[in-house]
Amino acid sequence: MASIFFQGIRSNQLIVYPLAHFSRIQTAVYCTLQRPQGQARPQEVSFQEQRKVQQTSSQTTTRKPLEQNMQGYEAIIGIETHVQLSTVTKAFCSCPYFYGSPPNTAICPVCMGLPGTLPVLNSKVVDFAVKLALALNCELSVTSKFDRKQYFYPDLPKGYQISQFDIPIATKGFIDLDLPVEFGGGHKRFGITRVHMEEDAGKLLHSDNGSYSQVDLNRAGVPLLEIVSEPDMRSGLEAAEYAAELQRLVRYLGVSNGNMQEGSLRCDVNVSIRPRGQLELGTKVEIKNMNSFSAMNRAIDYEISRQFLLHSQGQSDQIVQETRLWEEGYQKTVTMRKKEGLADYRYFPEPDLPEVVVTEDYIENIRSSLPELPELKRRRYEKMGLSMQDVLFLADDISVANFFDSTLENGAEAKLAANWIMGDIAAYLKNEHLSIDEVKLTPQELAELISSIKGGIISGKIGKEILFELIAKGGTVQKIIEEKDLVQIADPGAIEAMVDKILEENPKQLQQYRGGKTKLQGFFAGQVMKESKGKANPTLLNKILSEKLNANS
Amino acid sequence: MSFLIPNPRLILPARRLALPSSRSTSPRQLLHGAATASATLSSPPSNTVASGVPSSEILSIRDSLLSRRRTASDIAGEYLDRLHMVEPQIRSFLHVSESAMKEAEEVDRMVAAGRELPLLAGVLVGVKDNICTVDMPSTGGSKILKGYRPAFDATAVRRLREAGAIVVGKTNLDEFGMGSSTEGSGFQVTANPWDLSRVPGGSSGGSAAAVSARQCVVSLGSDTGGSVRQPASFCGVVGMKPTYGRVSRFGLMAYASSLDVIGCFGSSIADVAILLNVISGHDRLDSTSSKRDVPDFANELVSLNNLDSKPLKGLKVGLIRETIGEGVDAGVVSAVQAAASHLEHLGCVLNEISLPSFSLGLPAYYILASSEASSNLSRYDGVRYGNQVGNGELSSIYGHSRANGFGDEVKMRILMGTYALSAGYYDAYYKRAQQVRTLIQKCFRDAMNDNDILISPAAPSAAYKIGEKTNNPLAMYAGDIMTVNVNLAGLPALVVPCGFVDGGPAGLPVGLQIIAAAFCEDTLLRVGHIFEQTLQNCRSVPPLYGAN
DSSP: OOOBOOOBSSOTTOOEEEOSSOTTOOEEEOOEEOOOSSOOOSSOOOOHHHHHHOOOOOOOOOOOOHHHHOTTEEEEEEEEEEEEOOOSBOSSSOOBOOTTOOTTSSOOTTTTTOTTOOOOOOHHHHHHHHHHHHHTTOEEOSEEOOEEEEOOOTTOTTSEEEEOOSSOSEEEEEEEEEOOGGGTOOEEEEEEEEEEEEEOOOEEEEOTTSSOEEEEOTTTTOEEEEEEEOSOBOSHHHHHHHHHHHHHHHHHHTSOOOOTTTTSEEEEEEEEEEETTOOSOOOOEEEEOOOSHHHHHHHHHHHHHHHHHHHHTTOGGGOOSEEEEEETTTTEEEEEEEOOSOOOOOOEEOTTSOOEEOOHHHHHHHHHHOOOOHHHHHHHHHHTTOOHHHHHHHHHSHHHHHHHHHHHHTTOOHHHHHHHIIIIIHHHHHHHTOOGGGSSOOHHHHHHHHHHHHTTSSOHHHHHHHHHHHHHHOOOHHHHHHHHTOOOBOOHHHHHHHHHHHHHHOHHHHHHHHTTOGGGHHHHHHHHHHHTTTOBOHHHHHHHHHHHHHHTO | OOOOOSSOOOOOOOOOOOOSSOGGGOTHHHHSOOOOOOOOOSSOOOSSOOOSSOOOHHHHHHHHHHTTSSOHHHHHHHHHHHHHHHHHHHOOEEEEOSSHHHHHHHHHHHHHTTOOOOTTTTOEEEEETTBOOTTSOOOTTOGGGTTOOOSSOOHHHHHHHHTTOEEEEEEOOSGGGOOSSSTTOSSOOOOBTTBTTBOOOSSSHHHHHHHHTTSSSEEEEEOSSSTTHHHHHHHTOEEEEOOTTTBOOTTBOOSSTTTOOEEEEESSHHHHHHHHHHHBSOOTTOTTSOOSOOOOTTTTSOOGGGOOSOTTTTOEEEEEGGGSSTTSOHHHHHHHHHHHHHHHHTTOEEEEEOOTTGGGHHHHHHHHHHHHHHHHGGGOSSSSSSOOOSSSSHHHHHHHHHHHHSOHHHHHHHHHHHHHHSTTTTIIIIIHHHHHHHHHHHHHHHHHHHOSEEEEESSSSSOOBTTSSTTOHHHHHHTTTTTHHHHHHTOOEEEEEEEEESOTTTOEEEEEEEEESTTOHHHHHHHHHHHHHHSTTOOOOOOGGGGO
């Protein structure tokens, strides 16, 4: 067999890639299809058409705090999140997957859905699912199973998605989080309905003129966890913070990179509003296509306003069950498709896979291997006396938190370590677009630096210089101090000599000072510091300088 | 011996095989009168085809090669000549390998070089076309996969090749295994070698007919609801449906995943045992394949010389009452009853037993199999492989590719299965059928507590006429009554020829189905071996050439 051709109606732009993983196939050519007319699909679509349809150029409206405008109404928000797992290989075959690989280079007969192929579960997927389920305080199903969710779409090679339907691996959990201080803060707990395992679909690449589409199956079969929340959120902010906390969790656990731009973390949000006090839920609208937390926040608030406006205009019947897309360019949601009843996916148990059984021992093993999770970390930092602002900053990123913890283990004081990390280090990282574990500074050296300053060996100013040297070049505080002779001058005699020298060299300024221009003390202090190459102990310097300046007056 | 052969058959003239054990001491002649071999063939008879007591064709080939009496090329040439000679009438192959002779020559080079010969060296194997082969098209008998060449060998095929076998070609079948007569093939109708106007059974009709007509030594089939056993019965060959999970399904185009299993055809129990040994065992590419140890099936077969007069003494045999009642041809019933009494003579304790849920099997099977099929066949959408038809618009590609690619029976089952899985019907159909399946499994477990093996006909009738049931799908489905329960229970079952009924130029073969507990294929083969070795005048090759 020479090659398998992905058949096409219009084989525009046949891009050919050699396939390393699949020796029998020498070339794989894109499948090209004409764009379906009004074709809807469950997972996602391209949004180009809607964008073109958009004619009105209503630009960003100024946002007001929503709650104040909601006169007697409340929003009910629930979120379905898909997290792409960072397993080495796909869920049911041994293909490795890397985001951004050339199309159809990470595929094999199994994830292409060739006749006769069978799925074999990657046990890492279960490990990761159990990890996240435990972190979400869920109840685990001792025995769960896979089901087939059936629908036709060109990016779904088997014509069904292997998923979990009536017995997901985990149910009934919750997630704790702290709202940002700048938005009023506060602790929240949101319920988790279920967590289940499934496989991702491939991707359709649409041609620029929209006349044909191509299929890239690299992503087909990549493992996902779907996390369904209870409808516990009441605002865009809460929803965005929920998603951010989920991202934090999966990153802490190392089960996903949680990257929204790459689609490793995708949120579909259900929004409805109802008069306060009413038990019955309003008609819900699903929003897709938000690829940042702030977009989520804005999209949801926009949607709430839209629905509220319709209610207040007596047009609540125009709120229909539908899927709307967030248009970042226009800062609004637009209709993607209206739902005519529920799609029938004809779920049934996947006969090719045995049940998934998790034993008590297995669960305990995983539980004991879990890292300290964000919520616990925040509570611990809080107890150290750090401000909530500090706590949220430090616990936000696991590598930062680890760096901080490690700095403390090396003897540094919490507040000082926090200041250094949140101050100069964070600024440097932001400028250079680096993460804390990409720089050469180690927690040991930061602790050493802090203790050197505290112990008076070096000045804070010198400390800063050393810090940047450590970040850029590495090395140890000790060595830099020695090499550059940076030990603080704390000998009063030496400082006195320097003060004398400066006063002698600047008779004019001295005269002015003594004539009442006492502001000039700063000038002298600076000169002395310069003379000492920054090494003079500032307290001592000021004390001696002050004595000398005022001695003969 | 009260055992009766309903009618005499024409058999090929027997040329003595150079087998390790001499046939002259065979106790069969003590049991029955020697077969009267009458040569009625118009063409030169086969050298390797034997009649009378079935013997292992595989061991005979091996012996010939090791003793250098014959070359693999000779043997392959003889089979290929016969294959091509009868193929215009039988039409059992959808594709014949072009490299079979080359592979045989390779075996000869191995012999010449004194290298160790693998077990199946020089053995020509036919492979059902729904089993993937990397060097030949694999269509599943469906036009939607016309010309499709897989990128990999099925695990069973890979194991065959590793054992030195030569895959001689791809055999015809009902499209994707859905059918019981091989008339449902998207390409051609296969004839029964015993009577060219009759069906070979199905869905593995091509594999059964090819072994029956000696177009190949042994063959692979697949059995979802009886697709190995019923054609084995119709074609007068041995057919084995192993326990679900015994043989890897990787590379078998899925019809109903929870029921599908790859099975074997051979002209003797020994051949089937050897073949089963080669293809069995866990496969990491199929998570439903069993990790159980595979016994050496062939080695456990007792030599005929070592049998005493009651070789099956004490073996408890349950004859399933529901399978010999109304709706079953009288000739079939009497052949099976005769086989039962033959087993009694061999020392078995025979009981007639009842499986109360037996009649529920057929409807449950058709719901479950169709449901799974509706899902398994979704991948044939014309997008990535196979025939694509349509104007380029997505729904047109889906609609036209599938409308043109699938045959009527397949479409009907997809529709039935889609219906059974639809919201609002799931509980009434799919779920209920699963409950019936559990009931049937329990029923068999109970029966197996009291019996070592169960026996029944393999089909309610012998081979019927081509076209006889094509317009009556329900009648066709009803023909699966004997076999579907075994698939629902996942048990192993063996079909061994046990007699004949009137029909065709030389009578039509009838098979006895023997069922055992899960993973007890060794029991089946041991019993089947003794049965075939002691049953007189029931083994022969079809009078194919007489039809010329």
